[in-house]
Amino acid sequence: MRDEIVRAITADGFVKAAAVTSTGIVERARNIHKTLPTATAALGRTLSAASMMGNMQKTEDGSLTLRISGGGPLGTILAVSDWQGNVRGYVQNPQISLLEKYRGKLDVGAAVGTDGTITVIRDLMMKQPYVGSVPLVSGEIAEDVTAYFAQSEQTPTACALGVLVNTDQSVRCAGGYLVQLLPGAPEEIIAKIEAGVKDAGSVTAMMDGGADAAGMLRTVLRDFEPEILETTPVEYRCSCTRERVERALVSLGKDELESMIREGKPIDTSCQFCDTVYHFTPDDLRAILTEATAP
Secondary structure (H helix, E strand, O other): OOOEEEEEEEOOOOEEEEEEEOHHHHHHHHHHHOOOHHHHHHHHHHHHHHHHHHHHHOOOOOEEEEEEEOOOOOOOEEEEEEOOOOEEEEEOOOOOOOOEEEOOEEOHHHHHOOOOEEEEEEEOOOOOOEEEEEEOOOOOOHHHHHHHHHHHOOOOEEEEEEEEEOOOOOEEEEEEEEEEEOOOOOHHHHHHHHHHHHHHOOHHHHHHOOOOHHHHHHHHOOOOOEEEEEEEEOOEOOOOOHHHHHHHHHOOOHHHHHHHHHHOOOEEEEOOOOOOEEEEOHHHHHHHHHHHOOO
16 A cells, blocks of 8 residues: 545535555654654654645645654654655654553553643745644644644644554554544534544554555545545655755854864764765865855
8 A cells, every 4th residue: 555645525515634644654764763663653643644734735845844742751753744745754762662551552642741742833935934832632643633723723623643563563554634624614514523533443443454545534534425636645755965964064153164174084964854874074074164155
């Protein structure tokens, strides 16, 4: 099953929805960051949510950053999506010990913590990005995304996210969905959505049973007539380049660069999202400094 986002709207025009299958994305993140299962689940849920939220913006070349800081042992979790839904991310402490609610059920909420915030940064290619932040509700991430939309954007939302990890720690399946009410929706619509969400069960159960993104939406919106608007392939994609790293080095300032050059040793700097290592010799640093200070 390929990684993709499916967007839909109901025939009555009162509900819009998106679903993502992100197994490949989360497995790629696991391999890059060497995450243990609890971190894999938390990072995977965050990546899936950010991917759908980034895709919903539809501002070409815009981006969305989703940051979860709950004070738990995982530390900060961060995911960045482009306008299509391609996403990258990291978890501050990827190798914490396994936390379980009960045997076979990872306790993501305890690992994330609830003493903190969920923050969304929307870069819509305007002068200033939009930043919204609300307190965490449970640390389970899906409930926190739901709370964010209700409190910060006043949009009634149902969010579900899931990551199922194999016994060998690889990702068996991952994905999620977002269902949102549009203005003017009557009260009975809410009851139908709640019933659909309850009967659909967990995201991982649906996916493990063979459901793709469109299948998840049809299951959750069983009492509606969802019309598929768009299907978009997505992937784990990092935007780092050597040129961007060079600009970061310039931002350290002339004195710091000169100090590194005087040491006469090469330096390696790695991308926090993809672990690509960029190597710079003293001559490379000297050339960067010369160009940065040229008239």
